[in-house]
Amino acid sequence: MHFTGLLPVRPVAILSRTSLSLLAASAALVSLPARAVDPFAIKDIRIEGLQRTEAGTVFASLPFRVGDNYNDDKGAAALRALFATGLFKDVRIEVEGRVVVVVVQERAIIASVDFTGTHEFDRDTLIKALKDVGVGEGQPFDRALADRAEQELKRQYLTRSLYGAEVVTTITPIERNRVNVTFAVTEGGVARIDEIRITGNQAFSEGTLLGEMDLTTGGLMSWYTKSDRYSRVKLNADLETLRAFYLNRGYLEFNVESTQVAISADKQRITVTIQIKEGQRYTVTGVKLGGDYLGKDEEFKSLVSIEPGEPYRAEAVASTQKAFTDRFGLFGYAFARIEAIPQIDRNTGRVVVLLNADPGRRVYVRRINVSGNTRTRDEVVRREFRQFESAWYDGQRIKLSRDRVDRLGYFSEVDVETNEVPGALDQVDLTFTVKEKPTGSLMLGANFSSADKLSFSASVKQDNVFGSGNYLGVEFNTSKSNRTLVFSTVDPYFTNDGVSRAFDIYYRTSKPLNSQGESYELATPGVALRFGVPYSEYDTVFVGIGAESTRIKSASALPENYFRLRSTYGNSTSAVPLTLGWQRDGRDSALVPNAGRYQRVNLEWGIAGDTRYLKSNYQFQQYFPLTKKYTLGLNAEFGYGKGLFGREYPIFKNFYGGGLGTVRAFDQNSLGPVDVTGAYIGGNRRMNLNAEFYVPFPGVGNDRTLRIFGYADAGNVWREGESLRDSEANPIRVSAGIGLSWVSPVGPLKLSWGVPVRYARTDRIQRFQFQIGTAF
Numbered sequence: 192m193h194f195t196g197l198l199p200v201r202p203v204a205i206l207s208r209t210s211l212s213l214l215a216a217s218a219a220l221v222s223l224p225a226r227a228v229d230p231f232a233i234k235d236i237r238i239e240g241l242q243r244t245e246a247g248t249v250f251a252s253l254p255f256r257v258g259d260n261y262n263d264d265k266g267a268a269a270l271r272a273l274f275a276t277g278l279f280k281d282v283r284i285e286v287e288g289r290v291v292v293v294v295v296q297e298r299a300i301i302a303s304v305d306f307t308g309t310h311e312f313d314r315d316t317l318i319k320a321l322k323d324v325g326v327g328e329g330q331p332f333d334r335a336l337a338d339r340a341e342q343e344l345k346r347q348y349l350t351r352s353l354y355g356a357e358v359v360t361t362i363t364p365i366e367r368n369r370v371n372v373t374f375a376v377t378e379g380g381v382a383r384i385d386e387i388r389i390t391g392n393q394a395f396s397e398g399t400l401l402g403e404m405d406l407t408t409g410g411l412m413s414w415y416t417k418s419d420r421y422s423r424v425k426l427n428a429d430l431e432t433l434r435a436f437y438l439n440r441g442y443l444e445f446n447v448e449s450t451q452v453a454i455s456a457d458k459q460r461i462t463v464t465i466q467i468k469e470g471q472r473y474t475v476t477g478v479k480l481g482g483d484y485l486g487k488d489e490e491f492k493s494l495v496s497i498e499p500g501e502p503y504r505a506e507a508v509a510s511t512q513k514a515f516t517d518r519f520g521l522f523g524y525a526f527a528r529i530e531a532i533p534q535i536d537r538n539t540g541r542v543v544v545l546l547n548a549d550p551g552r553r554v555y556v557r558r559i560n561v562s563g564n565t566r567t568r569d570e571v572v573r574r575e576f577r578q579f580e581s582a583w584y585d586g587q588r589i590k591l592s593r594d595r596v597d598r599l600g601y602f603s604e605v606d607v608e609t610n611e612v613p614g615a616l617d618q619v620d621l622t623f624t625v626k627e628k629p630t631g632s633l634m635l636g637a638n639f640s641s642a643d644k645l646s647f648s649a650s651v652k653q654d655n656v657f658g659s660g661n662y663l664g665v666e667f668n669t670s671k672s673n674r675t676l677v678f679s680t681v682d683p684y685f686t687n688d689g690v691s692r693a694f695d696i697y698y699r700t701s702k703p704l705n706s707q708g709e710s711y712e713l714a715t716p717g718v719a720l721r722f723g724v725p726y727s728e729y730d731t732v733f734v735g736i737g738a739e740s741t742r743i744k745s746a747s748a749l750p751e752n753y754f755r756l757r758s759t760y761g762n763s764t765s766a767v768p769l770t771l772g773w774q775r776d777g778r779d780s781a782l783v784p785n786a787g788r789y790q791r792v793n794l795e796w797g798i799a800g801d802t803r804y805l806k807s808n809y810q811f812q813q814y815f816p817l818t819k820k821y822t823l824g825l826n827a828e829f830g831y832g833k834g835l836f837g838r839e840y841p842i843f844k845n846f847y848g849g850g851l852g853t854v855r856a857f858d859q860n861s862l863g864p865v866d867v868t869g870a871y872i873g874g875n876r877r878m879n880l881n882a883e884f885y886v887p888f889p890g891v892g893n894d895r896t897l898r899i900f901g902y903a904d905a906g907n908v909w910r911e912g913e914s915l916r917d918s919e920a921n922p923i924r925v926s927a928g929i930g931l932s933w934v935s936p937v938g939p940l941k942l943s944w945g946v947p948v949r950y951a952r953t954d955r956i957q958r959f960q961f962q963i964g965t966a967f
Contacts, residue, residue: 230262234289242297242368244278249293252276261291269293277331299332302369308376311351317374320347332370337362344374352420354458355379383419384408385460391448391467394440403436404429406463416894421461426450430465437469441502443533443542444470473503473535473542482548485522491515495546503533503542511546519550520586525609525619526551555583557618563625564658567601571660572623574684575599577728584619591728596623601655603628630655660684674700683723691723693735712744713843721770733772738800740765741843750866752842760801764841767799783895783934784814785822795844803835806844822885830877833911840911845873848908849924851960853879855904856926856945858955863908864921865953874913878923879906885932896934902943903927925949928958 236257238246252272255265266284273282273295281296304327306317321327326340341358348356356378363371387408389397401407406429409419430447437445448466455461477499484491494514497507512529519527532545559580561572575595578588589607597605604626612618630653652664662681667674677697685692698716721735742763743753756764771794778787789812797804808830815823834840850859863874881904888897905925913921928945942961947954 228261228263228266228286230260231289233257233259233261233291235291237290237292238295239292240295240297243300244295244297248276248278249273249295253293255291261286277333297368299364299368299370301326301328301330301332301372302365303371304328305371305373306376307373308378311353311378312347317344317347320344326372332362332372334362337372340372340374344376348376348378350422350424352382352422352461353378353380354382354454380459381420382454382459382461383413384421384463385455386462388462388464389467390464392469394442394469394472395436400433400436403432405432411889415897421452421463426452426463433465433467435505438503438505441472441474441504442470443473443503443535444468446470471537471540473533473540475499475501475503475544476541477543479543479545480548481545483550484548485519485550491518491548494518497544503544508544515546515548517586517590519548520584520589522550523553523555523583523585524550525554525584525586552616553583554617554619556580556621557612557615558620560620560622561625562622563602564627566627567625567655567658567660571599571601571655571658572596572625574687574689578621589621593623595728596625599655599660601628601630601660602626685722689725693719693721693723695719695721695737714742714744715739715843719770729777730773730775733770733774735770737768737770738765739768741841750842750870750872752866752872756842764802764843765800766797766802766841769796769798770794771796778812778814783898783932784812784824785895786814786816788813797835797841802841802844803838804832804840804844805835806830806832820887824881824883824885826879826881826883828877828879832875840875842872845875846877846908847871847873848877848879848906849955850957851941851943853877853904854906854924854926855902855943855960856928856947856956856958857924857950858957859960861955862906862924864910864913874908874910876909876913877906880904883930888931898932900930900932901928902930902945904945905949922949922951924951924954 233255234257236250236253236255238249241249252269252275254268254272255261259265269284270282273279273293278298279295280298283294285292285294304318304321306314309317318327320343321340324339324343325333325336337360341360344358345356348354356376358377359375361373361375363373365371384406385408387401387404387406389400392400405418406421406425407413407416407418413419430450434445434447446468448468450466451464453462453464475497478495478497480488480491494511496510496514497504508531512531515529516527528549528551530547530549532547534543534545536542556578557580559573559576559578561569564572576592577595578585578592593605593607596602602625604624606624608622608624610620610622612620652662652666654662656663660683662679662683664679665677666679667676675697676699677695679693679695681691681693683689683691696718698714700712700714717737717739719735719737719739721733724732724734726732740763743757772792774791776787776789778784778789789810791810793808795804795806808828810828811826813825815825817823830846832840832844832846846863847860848854848862849857850861854862860873861871863877864872866872881902883900883902885898885900887894888899903925904927905923907921907923909921925948926945927948928943930941930943930945933940940961942959944959946958947956950956
């Protein structure tokens with residue numbers, strides 16, 4: 192006797208897994224009255240039809256075992272359980288005496304997933320998207336899942352404004368009950384925004400509001416920014432931008448009434464209509480504190496950034512709330528709530544902001560957990576913590592701890608979660624969750640600059656060797672004028688107090704150019720040991736010592752000073768430099784800074800060897816965000832060197848000027864004193880003053896990776912005895928021009944074209960200059 196769990200209709204195979212299970216159970220229950228099985232004790236259970244699935248998987252799903260009593264209810268339950276695994280497209284249970292035979296037909300397994308006609312996405316991106324809906328190599332094949340995969344692919348293309356994309360799925364059976372799945376994609380053309388309309392605006396023009404949005408109707412640089420491609424995510428972000436724009440100008444009751452997106456019949460043009468309601472503009476007449484401020488009302492009042500008499504600004508309110516929350520966190524109140532309640536008077540257009548505080552309860556940190564660091568050692572993360580276990584909760588120290596872990600550069604994500612401890616009202620646990628990222632790099636590259644022409648560079652670097660947090664690197668550069676081979680290692684925690692130790696072995700050569708186009712070469716092998724001592728969370732002092740030898744490889748037209756140096760010390764000159772430095776970087780970005788300040792000081796003192804000298808350099812940078820789109824950058828750099836104990840300042844330690852990084856529009860390293868042989872030998876003093884005004888490249892909107900700038904440079908190099916102001920023979924050089932700054936896929940690119948404003952007749956002028964891989 193037997194009964195079947197499926198009706199003998201083959202089209203059932205195209206139903207979803209859920210439908211199969213319900214149909215099987217229903218069919219079994221319906222057939223039971225006609226083919227009822229008398230209960231019996233199971234003597235044996237046999238499985239038939241398995242090809243890949245382990246028998247244990249089937250046995251684990253069965254609701255009965257050998258020796259149990261078998262009946263119709265248990266048979267139906269077994270069918271439901273086996274179909275629920277998703278591994279089988281057909282299941283039957285047959286009874287032979289006291290033996291239960293489970294006959295299964297496995298679903299096909301996906302052997303491969305392939306794509307044709309895809310250009311907008313790379314294969315890995317699409318593979319990941321399909322895995323999220325259950326379609327991937329090694330997974331059971333289900334036609335319903337394939338349909339879901341088609342819809343997911345179309346959804347991916349919708350995010351790129353390819354509304355006409357079509358997907359056709361081809362299933363190819365192969366041996367051992369496997370299938371190859373191929374998705375043929377016809378991407379079609381990109382649907383571009385043809386028009387954006389904003390209605391209901393009265394206080395601000397439509398052009399002003401459209402200028403705040405990232406979505407545009409296209410322009411000269413739309414191929415780069417893709418700002419004319421519609422995306423719901425981008426539109427939502429723009430709506431929030433509009434909301435913030437109005438709320439920061441006093442329009443408390445601003446609202447987006449509706450958004451309508453219409454697409455043309457050919458799916459190539461999109462029209463976006465945004466209906467807004469501005470409401471009334473409100474002016475702040477006062478700020479009141481309510482709730483519990485721990486008796487420190489005056490202290491909290493000093494944190495208020497809301498200005499009475501000014502229009503209501505949501506940014507100022509949010510900033511004040513955050514400042515209050517952070518201040519409560521300093522006192523151990525991890526769950527303080529600050530509610531801003533605008534008390535508006537529509538008749539007068541005035542508003543009083545009530546800041547109501549509920550500090551909650553004071554807590555201390557019981558335990559700090561670290562998760563996600565599969566490679567980096569726990570101690571590498573924990574030594575960056577400034578919040579400690581069994582100490583009062585301190586929001587500022589927790590934020591600083593998170594920032595320090597993030598600045599390590601070993602993780603792509605760093606999150607901190609605060610969890611209450613069950614049964615303890617005054618305790619919390621912190622969990623730092625990190626996501627590892629590759630910290631090693633192998634770089635092979637070619638650079639081209641107007642000064643050095645074509646040069647090659649390569650490096651092998653590992654910022655986190657064996658998860659220890661140590662740095663190890665080897666790099667070289669084949670520039671025409673400066674060649675370098677460097678081996679470096681850095682231990683950022685040489686001591687438990689955070690003192691770092693760095694060790695360098697290097698070999699550098701330089702070829703300064705003379706006026707006849709001939710060059711001479713200086714070769715400098717050396718070693719250096721330096722330590723970095725943090726004396727605050729943002730400042731580090733560096734101290735080190737090294738040993739180097741400079742050898743003069745003469746060519747024709749060797750400068751007189753080098754000839755005299757070689758006559759005094761021979762072809763090789765030794766030095767033991769002691770270095771001292773300080774650095775603070777407060778810029779918001781190293782590549783495309785918009786705000787902040789950067790400072791560094793370097794001192795080099797030759798304390799032993801053939802030469803005795805002191806070389807110093809100071810650099811200061813400041814960036815001012817004039818508006819959301821415009822930035823002013825200022826840079827100043829001063830260098831000074833002097834010979835000590837009656838010895839001349841070594842000429843191979845001279846400063847050079849001219850070209851990118853100093854005074855543009857003049858040839859690289861061509862400023863300053865000129866030897867009697869016509870060689871540009873530099874000087875012991877240097878000054879550079881630079882100003883750059885950045886504006887977005889036309890058509891790129893708010894994208895800061897591509898900007899144009901106007902610049903003005905001033906500076907020069909002087910030898911010992913020359914006056915910086917009064918020298919008629921060597922005055923300060925001035926230039927001005929325009930340029931392009933682009934964070935390109937191959938590195939930061941900077942191009943400039945300028946004209947000398949103040950120059951000498953003998954100066955070497957180079958109006959167009961560029962370089963890849965350099966910054967301001």
